[in-house]
Amino acid sequence: MNDTILGKAAPSRLCPGPQHVPGIRRHCADKHCVQCRDGLLVLWWAPGSLLTTVDVLGSYDAIRELSDGYRMPLVVHLQALAGIAPPARTLLLEATLASRIAVVGTGPVDRVIAGFLEQSLTETRYFDRAGEALAWVRSP
Numbered sequence: 001m002n003d004t005i006l007g008k009a010a011p012s013r014l015c016p017g018p019q020h021v022p023g024i025r026r027h028c029a030d031k032h033c034v035q036c037r038d039g040l041l042v043l044w045w046a047p048g049s050l051l052t053t054v055d056v057l058g059s060y061d062a063i064r065e066l067s068d069g070y071r072m073p074l075v076v077h078l079q080a081l082a083g084i085a086p087p088a089r090t091l092l093l094e095a096t097l098a099s100r101i102a103v104v105g106t107g108p109v110d111r112v113i114a115g116f117l118e119q120s121l122t123e124t125r126y127f128d129r130a131g132e133a134l135a136w137v138r139s140p
Helices: 053-067 086-094 108-117 130-138
Strands: 025-029 032-037 040-045 072-077 098-104 124-127
Touching: 025 053, 032 053, 040 053, 040 130, 053 086, 072 130, 086 108, 098 108, 098 130, 108 124, 124 130
Parallel strands: 040 072, 072 098, 098 124
Antiparallel strands: 025 032, 032 040
């Protein structure tokens, strides 16, 4: 980790989420960005990330904070992940933080990861398009 030195610019980090809209609650850190909007949560993972236990737990903290403890629908944008470390996989399968999860991917690796995530305790489906994911996650 880099130390911040006064008089020098802070190291830049691109947020994996889209452009931020004023008034939308969000939590961005390290490899993830979570937004709460219109009664649902949206999670973006940084493109090309290899997710670790620390990454997954960090996203869970953000989800808990933004949902105020309620189980809300969640849309997850994988964005060409490099993979998920085995201990992080276990955490993902056992989580029950969302009422249902729509996973949006951008390629074959994301599809394989989503296939694994469909084994989780929460109803989960994979989509190639964000619009379809939003429609499904909001459906009764």
